[in-house]
Amino acid sequence: MNEEEIINKICTFIKEKVEEAKVDGVVLGLSGGIDSSLTAYLCVKALGKDKVLGLIMPEKNSNPKDREHAELVAKTLGIKYIVSDITDILKAFGAGGYVPTREFDKRADANLKPRIRMCILYYFANKYNLLVVGTGNKSEAYMGYATKYGDLGCDILPIGNLFKTDVRRLARYLGIPKEIIEKSPSAGLWEGQTDEEELGITYDLLDKILMALEEGKDKKEISKELNVPISKIEEILQRIEANKHKLYPPPKPNL
Ligand SMILES: Nc1ncnc2c1ncn2[C@@H]1O[C@H](COP(=O)(O)OP(=O)(O)OC[C@H]2O[C@@H]([n+]3cccc(C(=O)O)c3)[C@H](O)[C@@H]2O)[C@@H](O)[C@H]1O
Ligand SMILES: Nc1ncnc2c1ncn2[C@@H]1O[C@H](COP(=O)(O)OP(=O)(O)OP(=O)(O)O)[C@@H](O)[C@H]1O
Ligand SMILES: [Mg+2]
Numbered sequence: 001m002n003e004e005e006i007i008n009k010i011c012t013f014i015k016e017k018v019e020e021a022k023v024d025g026v027v028l029g030l031s032g033g034i035d036s037s038l039t040a041y042l043c044v045k046a047l048g049k050d051k052v053l054g055l056i057m058p059e060k061n062s063n064p065k066d067r068e069h070a071e072l073v074a075k076t077l078g079i080k081y082i083v084s085d086i087t088d089i090l091k092a093f094g095a096g097g098y099v100p101t102r103e104f105d106k107r108a109d110a111n112l113k114p115r116i117r118m119c120i121l122y123y124f125a126n127k128y129n130l131l132v133v134g135t136g137n138k139s140e141a142y143m144g145y146a147t148k149y150g151d152l153g154c155d156i157l158p159i160g161n162l163f164k165t166d167v168r169r170l171a172r173y174l175g176i177p178k179e180i181i182e183k184s185p186s187a188g189l190w191e192g193q194t195d196e197e198e199l200g201i202t203y204d205l206l207d208k209i210l211m212a213l214e215e216g217k218d219k220k221e222i223s224k225e226l227n228v229p230i231s232k233i234e235e236i237l238q239r240i241e242a243n244k245h246k247l248y249p250p251p252k253p254n255l
Pocket of ligand 3: 031033034185186187188
């Protein structure tokens with residue numbers, strides 16, 4: 001599909017979901033990254049600027065550039081936005097790195113941030129009768145590279161069927177500022193964190209592998225075609241399997 005066709009499909013989806021839910025619009029977290037920027041552009045295209053609310057939720061260690069980029073997106077689109085610093089909430093939780101007595105835990109304390117942001121988004125969704133728009137993409141979903149009930153906690157996922165490579169393609173097409181498109185994707189959970197370093201692979205290569213797997217190719221074929229060790233593909237397959245639980249509602253026993 002070309003860019004225009006994908007954009008039309010996504011915008012129709014957003015409009016339909018908002019109408020079906022009989023809500024007055026949508027709310028989303030604006031991080032200054034490419035996923036939330038693209039999602040915001042698409043929401044405005046689908047619903048108009050008056051039906052989109054942006055939440056910018058930095059904390060004391062956030063990169064100030066990200067907030068600048070988030071405000072640039074909100075101002076360019078002309079949407080209403082609220083800045084809500086989550087540092088005091090992290091302190092109230094007694095989060096490591098935010099109270100003097102505890103060390104930062106890269107799992108527990110890092111994942112607390114997206115979970116706090118999810119609560120704030122639902123607060124505004126309740127208050128103003130909105131849907132919470134998630135910004136996750138397909139590459140992250142396969143890899144489980146997102147926080148369960150954190151950034152994965154949302155009502156609709158407009159870019160959930162796009163690989164990161166396609167996110168970049170659409171972002172360029174829609175004229176999203178270059179500085180947002182070109183910076184390294186980061187969850188911003190600790191200083192210097194980047195997706196590609198944590199995942200151990202570039203999105204360009206990861207997406208090629210994921211697309212080949214979707215086409216039903218086997219690991220030997222993919223390994224040869226992309227010149228990647230079989231062990232890397234096996235690692236990805238294991239990761240996909242181990243993280244499937246994040247994509248479904250909690251399992252229940254059959255009675
Ligand atoms: N088999 C299973 N069935 C049902 N539930 C299962 C389970 N295995 C674990 N769990 C549950 O899942 C929890 C682990 O999942 P989770 O809490 O998500 O934690 P986890 O997967 O360990 O960490 C999240 C990862 O996503 C990255 N991330 C987070 C947020 C945003 C972004 C971004 O790109 O912006 C990236 C983050 O850097 C980290 O690498 C366990 O503590 C357990 O409660
Ligand atoms: N400081 C923040 N303020 C508001 N929302 C945030 C903040 N940090 C993260 N989020 C929300 O969490 C989502 C997941 O973060 P993620 O890093 O995957 O996406 P991104 O920042 O939009 O793009 P990229 O992956 O390229 O960094 C963001 O899209 C955004 O909705
Ligand atoms: Mg980010």
